[in-house]
Amino acid sequence: MKRRKVFITIIILLLVFTAFLLLEYKKARQPGSAAFNDTPKIDNPIVKDKEKLVLDGIRIVLDPGHGGRDIGASGQKGTIEKDITLKTAIKIKSGLEQVGADVKITRDGDNYTSLDDRVEMAAKHQADLFISIHYDAFETNDVHGMTSYYYRKEDQKIAEYIHQQIFKVDISTRNRGVSFGDYYVLRENKVPAVLLELGYLSNAEDEALINTDDFQNKVTTRIVEGVIRYYSG
């Protein structure tokens, strides 16, 4: 009688264990579980069809303008250039990394970084591209829109690729074109460099637009797309 009880207990335990294993197996086969996705999915509209790291091996230095005691321009509604350039640059960094680029950022917090240190980082990192992010200001508040700058003639093409991509679909601001710009971070850079002025904080409409998630998402995605097009074109 006693042996029979032990036997039944073992059978019950085995059944419970088998049921547990089956449940775990079912869970693992559900979409979204770690076991179901053998390869990590890239949640980026740019690579949705290709799913390959198109910028693999490309070294990029992102440069959020200003920082620390150097606040840059400021808008009537209180937007400070150093804050918004950092926000934009961090978004671009994430977008570029998703497609395989090796990205460094000249500052990742609100700290002062000299122009020389920024340029130095690009050289040290042996970057293929340096992208400086700025938002403009003008004495009068009627000036608005975006401009992309290059210093060396050979960097004009990459500036054009990025700029054209930004304005490919409506972005609700004025296209001020691609221009030569005598900026320190372009002129003194040892690597290909562009400087993007993504709007005027001194213009109320631009300032409001710049602060929307929609604008930030659009502009950063298109900058990443522009870089991809340049390297795959």
Ligand SMILES: [Zn+2]
């Ligand atoms: Zn600036």
